Amino acid sequence: MLQGRIALVTGASRGIGAEVARRLSAAGASVAINYNRSAESAESLRQELEAVGGRTLAIRADVSDRDDLTAMVESVESQLGPIDILVNNAGFVRDRLLLRMSLEDWNAVWETDFGGAAWLATHLLPGMTERKWGRIVNLGSIVGIAGNAGQANYASAKGALMGLTADLATSVAEQGVTVNCVAPGYIDTDATAAIEPQYREAWLDQIPMRRWGTVEEVAAVVEFLAGPGAAYITGQTIVVDGGLLAGRALKG
Numbered sequence: 001m002l003q004g005r006i007a008l009v010t011g012a013s014r015g016i017g018a019e020v021a022r023r024l025s026a027a028g029a030s031v032a033i034n035y036n037r038s039a040e041s042a043e044s045l046r047q048e049l050e051a052v053g054g055r056t057l058a059i060r061a062d063v064s065d066r067d068d069l070t071a072m073v074e075s076v077e078s079q080l081g082p083i084d085i086l087v088n089n090a091g092f093v094r095d096r097l098l099l100r101m102s103l104e105d106w107n108a109v110w111e112t113d114f115g116g117a118a119w120l121a122t123h124l125l126p127g128m129t130e131r132k133w134g135r136i137v138n139l140g141s142i143v144g145i146a147g148n149a150g151q152a153n154y155a156s157a158k159g160a161l162m163g164l165t166a167d168l169a170t171s172v173a174e175q176g177v178t179v180n181c182v183a184p185g186y187i188d189t190d191a192t193a194a195i196e197p198q199y200r201e202a203w204l205d206q207i208p209m210r211r212w213g214t215v216e217e218v219a220a221v222v223e224f225l226a227g228p229g230a231a232y233i234t235g236q237t238i239v240v241d242g243g244l245l246a247g248r249a250l251k252g
């Protein structure tokens, strides 16, 4: 399905990104596994994918650092080929109540969750449009739609990513390139493992499906958006949240 395609997945050493890398590789794409600090996990994923015939590369780059991004793109394209599929997955949170949020807290989250994704998209789009095929999938969040007290930096960065998705999509639609976003709700990963049990219980009550999502359930949507079945879908944000946002809307 994705044979001959080259994919770059940011933040693929763990969690949702690692599962996306697995699925794109299983679908036939050559996959660059980006990581920042988790070198061992990225290397172990690379070995796992190569053991079943995948063509992969593990590559370190801090997505908030433009020099790292430039070097990463050059390295991936020289070793695997021109990038056809970009999955902007790397992200992190630094939660604080708004009144206590420093400029550094804002910038750190914005530079990673929005800045790196925007830089990669704008630098890879010219090649994709020239080759008349490309897929960009951004990882947003339901927090970027509904907000969440203590996450103003993260909510605004993810909200901006959804706006960027719609804007870029309309700019490149005629050239065979689609740009979409996947907005997960509460998914079981390292990022959410540290949440205290009483909060987890309270959130479960709000989720109509009464369970957290899995990385597989998010990665399946990313794979679909990267594949031929989604050729006529662009500029969309697909929410994967077990009904959480719909349930909140009904409760008013």
Ligand code: NAP
Pocket: 010, 011, 012, 013, 014, 015, 016, 017, 034, 035, 036, 037, 038, 039, 061, 062, 063, 064, 088, 089, 090, 091, 092, 112, 139, 140, 141, 142, 183, 184, 185, 186, 187, 188, 189, 190, 191, 192
């Ligand atoms: P996770 O388990 O915490 O993993 C985060 C990944 O991002 C790691 O591979 C990490 O790499 C990478 N990363 C973080 N900062 C980076 C940087 N500066 N440069 C390069 N890579 C960096 O996260 P996750 O839960 O899988 O989340 C993945 C994406 O989905 C994020 O964008 C997140 O905001 C979004 N999301 C998650 C949830 C959820 O409930 N889990 C909900 C909504 C949205 P290293 O470890 O190598 O540094």
